[in-house]
Amino acid sequence: MTNLYEQTHERLRIQYLEDMRPWVVAYSGGKDSTLVLQLVFELLLELGGQATKPVYVLSSDTQVEAPNVSSYVKRTLDAIEKAARLRQIDIHTELVEPRLDESFWSKLIGKGYPPPNRWFRWCTSNMKIKPSRRSIEKIAQQYGSVILLLGSRMDESSQRAKSIQSFTNNERGLNKHHEIPNALVFKPVVDWTTDEVWEYLYSNSPAWGGDHDELIRLYRQANGGECPVVLDLNTPSCGGSRFGCWTCTVIKQDKSMEGFIATGEQQMVPLNRYREALMRYRDEPGMRSTIKRDDSKGHGPFTPEARKRLLRELLVAERESGLSLISDEQLANIQAIWHDEFDYTGEAAHLIVAEFGRRITMSNESGFHSTSAADILGQAAVAQSIPRDLLQKVLNTVRYHAPTLDTWGAKPQLDRELEELITKAAKARQTEQATA
Numbered sequence: 001m002t003n004l005y006e007q008t009h010e011r012l013r014i015q016y017l018e019d020m021r022p023w024v025v026a027y028s029g030g031k032d033s034t035l036v037l038q039l040v041f042e043l044l045l046e047l048g049g050q051a052t053k054p055v056y057v058l059s060s061d062t063q064v065e066a067p068n069v070s071s072y073v074k075r076t077l078d079a080i081e082k083a084a085r086l087r088q089i090d091i092h093t094e095l096v097e098p099r100l101d102e103s104f105w106s107k108l109i110g111k112g113y114p115p116p117n118r119w120f121r122w123c124t125s126n127m128k129i130k131p132s133r134r135s136i137e138k139i140a141q142q143y144g145s146v147i148l149l150l151g152s153r154m155d156e157s158s159q160r161a162k163s164i165q166s167f168t169n170n171e172r173g174l175n176k177h178h179e180i181p182n183a184l185v186f187k188p189v190v191d192w193t194t195d196e197v198w199e200y201l202y203s204n205s206p207a208w209g210g211d212h213d214e215l216i217r218l219y220r221q222a223n224g225g226e227c228p229v230v231l232d233l234n235t236p237s238c239g240g241s242r243f244g245c246w247t248c249t250v251i252k253q254d255k256s257m258e259g260f261i262a263t264g265e266q267q268m269v270p271l272n273r274y275r276e277a278l279m280r281y282r283d284e285p286g287m288r289s290t291i292k293r294d295d296s297k298g299h300g301p302f303t304p305e306a307r308k309r310l311l312r313e314l315l316v317a318e319r320e321s322g323l324s325l326i327s328d329e330q331l332a333n334i335q336a337i338w339h340d341e342f343d344y345t346g347e348a349a350h351l352i353v354a355e356f357g358r359r360i361t362m363s364n365e366s367g368f369h370s371t372s373a374a375d376i377l378g379q380a381a382v383a384q385s386i387p388r389d390l391l392q393k394v395l396n397t398v399r400y401h402a403p404t405l406d407t408w409g410a411k412p413q414l415d416r417e418l419e420e421l422i423t424k425a426a427k428a429r430q431t432e433q434a435t436a
Helices: 002-018 031-050 067-086 104-110 122-143 158-165 194-203 213-222 255-262 266-283 304-321 328-341 348-354 373-383 388-404 410-435
Strands: 023-026 055-060 091-096 146-149 183-186
Touching (some): 002 031, 031 067, 055 122, 067 091, 067 213, 067 266, 091 122, 266 304, 304 348
Parallel strands (some): 023 055, 023 146, 055 091, 146 183
């Protein structure tokens, strides 16, 4: 173990002093990235005045990470930042997040995207790759080039070993990142075994202070591995037993969540129940449109009613767990999307969240303008002497049927529903006039 550590330490020292390219350490909170980060921190302490270039610690928060893992990562980044400032080490931490329109809830509940599967991993691109790449590219533009340090290991899995072997390294043991311009990749612990990783972490406290007790506890609870910082679609899904998104539907069974629950994390029971519901709803008849967004026939997005159901059940899970599962900004963005797609009054999400004591404040960033659709609808109803509720029902009915009008029997069905609405309204109006 001593020889392995010394060899890795020497490789890191040579690489660091070789040029002025800043380092970017991809930190997920798992054991492998923790090992890399610890070795880098120890190197900078040893170099002292020779440590003349910056090191960036980059972590990804999809906003649907397992809550206990997410809080652990944030606390660790805070500890690293404080220790670096105290010891005057040029380390900077950054927790990158998806943009509002890239977030899981904006896609799933807002636009009605089906829950991800292994053939349609829209979550990986939007929530992990894009945010991380934006940050790395920004650093590369500032300095001309960067070296990206990953915790990838040959011993991790046969699939990961094949992926590592597929890259050609230069004489310094670096390879170009195939998607991020001006980024070279360095894997300092590629030859370490899992046992060697744990042995080192057990025997050495983190250089930024504290201990690894919580990390070890999380692994024991989850009975699995980490989900790495994902920078391209070639990275395998974090399937089965891993730290990762609690909403993950790429896998059938989330062993890590089950492990957390079995060891006392009862607040995750409602989250697991919601995840399982997402998997059912993906294929449940009536939950999804029969027309895709490109107007072709097939399983399309969730219907408006299904999206409302998904939001309401998410807020139930939030209330039961006591955890914050969706932000106010995401709720506002969902309402803005619904307004554009089917909710003409702009009230649907407002009414749902009000059931749970929450309130949506719309802003320009959410894409919703100050003049509400409800006001416009009301003005139109008054101008045409049409009851506002009737106009709303007619618009909603047409909107609901619009994606399926080319289906056999859909147009007669729409005509019948509209006739029924108007007939009922006319009878109600006659009753009112008769009793006036």
